[in-house]
Amino acid sequence: MEQPDFIEVDDTPGDKNASQLEHGISISTGTENEERTYHTLNEGKYMLPNDEVCKATRSNLVAKAEKAKSLDGSDGHQRSDLQHRVITYALDDKLQLAPIPDSFSGNVLDLGTGSGIWATEFASRYPSSTVLGIDLSPTNPSFIPQNCSFRIEDYEEEWKHSAPFSFIHGRALISCLKNPPQTFATAYQNLAPGGWLEIQDIIWPFKSQDESLAEKGKPLLQWCEQAQAGSAKLGRPFADVSRYAAMMEEVGFVNVKQRTLKIPLNDWPKDRRMKELGALFLENMLDAVVALKKIWTFALGYSSEDADAFMGEVRSAVRNREVHAYFDFNIVYGQKPDEVQS
Numbered sequence: 001m002e003q004p005d006f007i008e009v010d011d012t013p014g015d016k017n018a019s020q021l022e023h024g025i026s027i028s029t030g031t032e033n034e035e036r037t038y039h040t041l042n043e044g045k046y047m048l049p050n051d052e053v054c055k056a057t058r059s060n061l062v063a064k065a066e067k068a069k070s071l072d073g074s075d076g077h078q079r080s081d082l083q084h085r086v087i088t089y090a091l092d093d094k095l096q097l098a099p100i101p102d103s104f105s106g107n108v109l110d111l112g113t114g115s116g117i118w119a120t121e122f123a124s125r126y127p128s129s130t131v132l133g134i135d136l137s138p139t140n141p142s143f144i145p146q147n148c149s150f151r152i153e154d155y156e157e158e159w160k161h162s163a164p165f166s167f168i169h170g171r172a173l174i175s176c177l178k179n180p181p182q183t184f185a186t187a188y189q190n191l192a193p194g195g196w197l198e199i200q201d202i203i204w205p206f207k208s209q210d211e212s213l214a215e216k217g218k219p220l221l222q223w224c225e226q227a228q229a230g231s232a233k234l235g236r237p238f239a240d241v242s243r244y245a246a247m248m249e250e251v252g253f254v255n256v257k258q259r260t261l262k263i264p265l266n267d268w269p270k271d272r273r274m275k276e277l278g279a280l281f282l283e284n285m286l287d288a289v290v291a292l293k294k295i296w297t298f299a300l301g302y303s304s305e306d307a308d309a310f311m312g313e314v315r316s317a318v319r320n321r322e323v324h325a326y327f328d329f330n331i332v333y334g335q336k337p338d339e340v341q342s
């Protein structure tokens, strides 16, 4: 997706809240942490819940994502995860930027696979590949291609895979890598010569090109700061994603490339594609604000009621079209050198 350096604001008069509000999903901010479920392998490593509330919300979101996609005239390829839709939409429907040939037949590892949507799609697109998705929580997608499998595994523990990989992928792991260079080094050791590592993630925090975030989106700014501080307190500091390319080079990767995409928080931009991207992300963001409640109650000492009230303010700021917020989404990939010929 070609992106403008400066995102122009849509200043057409109208409701200052993004339209998804009226037609949108209703996500209760009152869900107690205690009623939600979390992964059990190496408990406490990942702070988002893995329960049915999330799954139900997600499927609701997917319906909206599909609707948004049809605005673009694309085909109706099945999707099962909104965040995946946002990112692949921004990437012109690509799953990766690493130069993987159409005939690719290597072993692939998806770190922190989540719902498994990236892994199953990759396996479908590259039927000669063999894809393994690993996560702390079980992954049970409705459709699993024959060349795809899932395992409950902690990638921060010793890797015991029998064969090397040709491609290792990780996405949206900003709070899930305690020591990114160490994980990149482990990936390097487990790649075949010539194999690729690709990491796609958000660069924290959100920002705006003008003063609108500081002036009209204060709760959102505060949320960004507190999410970062609280996550660190829980032992899961946000990684400095902007340094990933340099870290990969330090580990020994070559041909390291980086691309950064801007993703708006709601449909405030004038450009049609950017507007659609923001509208899609809005739904994801409203869900994320609620799902991260644990940070405020467990790490920052908020009562459940206070956390809910704060989240209400944050969600209003997220929906406010006068807040021209966006974030940088970073895609970094690098190659393990081919064996030196003697």
Ligand SMILES: C[S@@+](CC[C@H](N)C(=O)[O-])C[C@H]1O[C@@H](n2cnc3c(N)ncnc32)[C@H](O)[C@@H]1O
Binding pocket: 039, 045, 046, 081, 083, 084, 111, 112, 113, 114, 115, 116, 117, 118, 134, 135, 136, 137, 153, 154, 155, 156, 170, 171, 172, 173, 176
């Ligand atoms: C935000 S989700 C991203 C899911 C997926 N990569 C995507 O982009 O759709 C992060 C996932 O990483 C998993 N995770 C976190 N730490 C992990 C670890 N040490 N080992 C394996 N999985 C981990 C979490 O359980 C969660 O499913």
